[in-house]
Amino acid sequence: MNYLEGLNESQLNAVKNIDGPMMVIAGAGSGKTRVLTYRIAHLMRQGVDSFNILALTFTNKAAKEMKERINSIIGGNESMNITMGTFHSVFARILRYNSDKLGYPSNFTIYDTQDSRSLIKMIVKEFGLDDKVYKANAVHGRISSAKNNLISPQAYEANVEIVGEDRMAKKPEIFRIYKEYVKRCFQSGAMDFDDLLYQTNVLLRDFPDVLHHYQQKFKYILVDEYQDTNYSQYLIVKKLAAVYENICVVGDDAQSIYSFRGANIENILNFKKDYPDFKMFKLEQNYRSTSNIVNAANSIIKRNKDQIEKDVWTDNSEGGKINVIRCLTDNEEGRVITNRIYEIKQRESIDYKDFAILYRTNAQSRSFEESLRKLNLPYKIYGGLSFYQRKEIKDLIAYFRLSANEKDEEALKRVINYPKRGIGKTTMDNIILAARQYDVAVWDVISDFNRYPVSINAGARNKISQFVTKIQSYAIQMEKTPAYELANNIAQSSGILKNLYDDKTPEGVARYENIQELLAGIKEFSVQQEEKDEVGTLSDFLIDVALLTDADQEKEEDKNTITLMTIHASKGLEFPHVFIVGLEENLFPSQLSLTSRTELEEERRLFYVALTRAEKSCTLSYVVSRYRWGQLVTAEPSRFIDEVDQSFVNVENEVRGRSGGKSLSGYKRPSDNRTSGFGMMGGKKKRNLTPLGKSSSTPPSKKGNASGGTTEELKVGYNVEHARFGKGKVTAISGTGSDKKASVFFPRVGAKTLILKFAKLTVLES
DNA sequence: ATAACCGCTCTTTTT
DNA sequence: GAGCGGTTAT
Numbered sequence: 105m106n107y108l109e110g111l112n113e114s115q116l117n118a119v120k121n122i123d124g125p126m127m128v129i130a131g132a133g134s135g136k137t138r139v140l141t142y143r144i145a146h147l148m149r150q151g152v153d154s155f156n157i158l159a160l161t162f163t164n165k166a167a168k169e170m171k172e173r174i175n176s177i178i179g180g181n182e183s184m185n186i187t188m189g190t191f192h193s194v195f196a197r198i199l200r201y202n203s204d205k206l207g208y209p210s211n212f213t214i215y216d217t218q219d220s221r222s223l224i225k226m227i228v229k230e231f232g233l234d235d236k237v238y239k240a241n242a243v244h245g246r247i248s249s250a251k252n253n254l255i256s257p258q259a260y261e262a263n264v265e266i267v268g269e270d271r272m273a274k275k276p277e278i279f280r281i282y283k284e285y286v287k288r289c290f291q292s293g294a295m296d297f298d299d300l301l302y303q304t305n306v307l308l309r310d311f312p313d314v315l316h317h318y319q320q321k322f323k324y325i326l327v328d329e330y331q332d333t334n335y336s337q338y339l340i341v342k343k344l345a346a347v348y349e350n351i352c353v354v355g356d357d358a359q360s361i362y363s364f365r366g367a368n369i370e371n372i373l374n375f376k377k378d379y380p381d382f383k384m385f386k387l388e389q390n391y392r393s394t395s396n397i398v399n400a401a402n403s404i405i406k407r408n409k410d411q412i413e414k415d416v417w418t419d420n421s422e423g424g425k426i427n428v429i430r431c432l433t434d435n436e437e438g439r440v441i442t443n444r445i446y447e448i449k450q451r452e453s454i455d456y457k458d459f460a461i462l463y464r465t466n467a468q469s470r471s472f473e474e475s476l477r478k479l480n481l482p483y484k485i486y487g488g489l490s491f492y493q494r495k496e497i498k499d500l501i502a503y504f505r506l507s508a509n510e511k512d513e514e515a516l517k518r519v520i521n522y523p524k525r526g527i528g529k530t531t532m533d534n535i536i537l538a539a540r541q542y543d544v545a546v547w548d549v550i551s552d553f554n555r556y557p558v559s560i561n562a563g564a565r566n567k568i569s570q571f572v573t574k575i576q577s578y579a580i581q582m583e584k585t586p587a588y589e590l591a592n593n594i595a596q597s598s599g600i601l602k603n604l605y606d607d608k609t610p611e612g613v614a615r616y617e618n619i620q621e622l623l624a625g626i627k628e629f630s631v632q633q634e635e636k637d638e639v640g641t642l643s644d645f646l647i648d649v650a651l652l653t654d655a656d657q658e659k660e661e662d663k664n665t666i667t668l669m670t671i672h673a674s675k676g677l678e679f680p681h682v683f684i685v686g687l688e689e690n691l692f693p694s695q696l697s698l699t700s701r702t703e704l705e706e707e708r709r710l711f712y713v714a715l716t717r718a719e720k721s722c723t724l725s726y727v728v729s730r731y732r733w734g735q736l737v738t739a740e741p742s743r744f745i746d747e748v749d750q751s752f753v754n755v756e757n758e759v760r761g762r763s764g765g766k767s768l769s770g771y772k773r774p775s776d777n778r779t780s781g782f783g784m785m786g787g788k789k790k791r792n793l794t795p796l797g798k799s800s801s802t803p804p805s806k807k808g809n810a811s812g813g814t815t816e817e818l819k820v821g822y823n824v825e826h827a828r829f830g831k832g833k834v835t836a837i838s839g840t841g842s843d844k845k846a847s848v849f850f851p852r853v854g855a856k857t858l859i860l861k862f863a864k865l866t867v868l869e870s
Numbered sequence: 871a872t873a874a875c876c877g878c879t880c881t882t883t884t885t
Numbered sequence: 886g887a888g889c890g891g892t893t894a895t
Contacts, residue, residue, distance in 0.1 A: 693884095697882085731886085
């Protein structure tokens with residue numbers, strides 16, 4: 105039993121509770137993953153067959169890590185038989201296995217968001233609707249939430265309330281688009297993300313034998329991040345658990361941040377209703393953060409009305425206060441935060457991976473990226489444009505998709521004329537029109553012109569036939585050729601590789617390299633599969649690709665880098681030093697959330713999540729004016745800054761220019777005015793914001809914070825003052841230019857060597 | 871049929 | 886500032 109040592113009492117109780125329904129409410133940093141891992145290990149130790157365990161995690165990476173940890177607890181590699189992964193990837197595989205029952209090909213395509221939007225655009229156009237009214241994004245959102253609530257097109261149309269909402273929004277035709285969208289996905293042998301859950305529900309509803317099979321298989325079910333499951337997911341779990349009711353859900357209502365994706369806190373209430381005799385466990389001791397951070401986070405979250413009562417506390421030391429930094433522009437914010445990171449890293453000689461910059465929207469990454477580049481600091485941006493979303497990668501993958509599933513229309517549209525083979529828009533328009541009239545997939549038409557005649561000229565017809573033959577020759581190899589071999593073959597014979605190779609522009613070279621990287625990745629996949637004694641076909645690879653996120657495919661060289669990501673993406677992670685940036689009204693909280701209390705509360709939970717990522721220090725920053733939509737717009741500090749209990753906060757800059765609200769102008773910077781470059785800039789240029797634009801963004805802080813003559817004229821023996829270390833005496837000077845360093849003895853903290861470029865030193869009268 | 875150019879919209883957040 | 890769709894010039 106020694107593996108259970110080191111768990112606290114409540115953790116241990118949760119781990120040792122084996123049978124029956126249970127819920128673990130786990131405060132931030134309270135060892136939730138630990139409990140999940142140990143609980144699974146404990147189940148196996150108690151004789152539960154690993155084949156009978158289903159564990160649903162939030163990312164595939166989390167699943168992978170958990171398996172490794174389980175192995176290290178109980179030894180061997182028994183964890184490999186556990187069904188573990190995200191809802192989407194677990195059920196995609198189950199659907200693939202049962203696809204014939206639902207009338208889908210076993211190699212069905214998984215449409216990503218782009219595919220869905222593109223299809224919706226096409227439908228809107230074909231219906232002759234105004235695409236300014238029926239914006240693909242909005243329509244897709246509508247369809248998506250219908251699916252996540254298991255509302256079929258028919259039910260949608262019949263639902264007075266929903267159709268009424270659409271009519272109010274002047275979009276009464278959405279139900280028609282929904283209907284056509286579903287039909288066309290099916291015709292293309294494709295499921296979108298929401299279908300992976302929706303169709304799983306259909307499968308379990310309409311095929312009792314299938315349901316029975318998986319109920320028997322998954323005798324023990326665990327769901328992580330339960331607060332972020334939607335109705336569709338809730339129902340899958342409920343059905344699977346219906347026989348044995350060995351279900352353990354873990355979550356934290358205070359960290360529910362995915363309601364836009366249909367996540368529903370009511371699932372927690374439903375759980376109590378479905379399993380009245382469930383056991384509840386609360387993990388309330390935070391092991392992650394300093395008490396200042398825990399208390400600050402608590403002071404934020406208590407402003408929300410809806411929440412389960414709990415008391416998160418910690419034994420950890422007090423730590424520093426939450427810093428608040430004010431910058432003039434987003435570019436300056438980038439520089440200041442980056443410099444700060446460099447400074448802390450030098451001072452404490454810690455790793456780059458100990459730092460994270462978290463923001464509300466992906467677009468904010470730019471200014472930080474630029475500054476980090478300039479300072480040559482290693483960083484990795486998660487999310488945003490991921491590797492698999494680059495054009496050249498999508499192009500090649502579209503060939504793979506089409507070879508696996510010829511009816512995949514989005515893939516077909518992408519590659520039928522790429523590389524250029526003279527099949528133009530007019531030809532395609534004709535063919536698509538014909539396909540609609542015959543009511544078949546586009547592929548059906550182009551692969552059999554005898555059966556589906558189209559009026560196009562002989563030249564075009566010939567070119568299309570060549571293309572069809574090519575794809576068919578790939579398709580034959582799909583099931584038996586190893587992924588790597590076929591992928592290479594396709595990359596070459598499709599002409600993509602040559603096309604990119606001929607492009608000698610820097611972008612072209614980069615694209616060529618990306619393709620090589622993809623092929624190398626597929627090679628790796630093939631090898632892995634062979635180790636498992638499986639062939640590892642390209643269509644197997646495609647499932648992985650569709651559901652992989654940035655976090656899932658971390659590379660070795662990314663291991664020790666500064667992390668940049670959205671707060672959403674940071675969920676479940678932790679970092680010693682966290683910077684939460686862009687704390688401005690209309691950005692965080694987002695403008696779109698300001699209309700309702702529930703949405704504002706979700707933003708607040710998001711802020712709570714961000715704060716609780718931090719272990720040792722947490723810094724907030726905001727900006728006076730920021731580029732948005734290519735224009736400089738003025739911003740106000742976020743209400744969230746004021747909402748943190750001010751006894752845990754250290755405001756670094758002088759005046760908070762917040763109109764109306766309780767001003768914090770009483771706060772002084774810790775030291776005299778000249779210490780920090782950005783503070784000075786703030787003071788000086790505050791009054792003329794408009795002409796700022798480029799001029800402020802251009803000068804990279806060559807001089808950094810050592811502005812003017814202060815530190816450049818520094819000599820041994822001078823008395824100086826540092827913002828954090830207090831007063832001290834210079835004992836030595838070394839290095840030159842931007843590398844110039846000063847060794848200073850501070851009576852309060854001892855001897856330090858500071859890089860003048862970053863250190864905030866003020867020369868005192870000597 | 872294609873490449874080059876212009877103007878419009880867009881911003882949450884993700885599987 | 887980017888990406889997409891539509892228009893125009895070759």
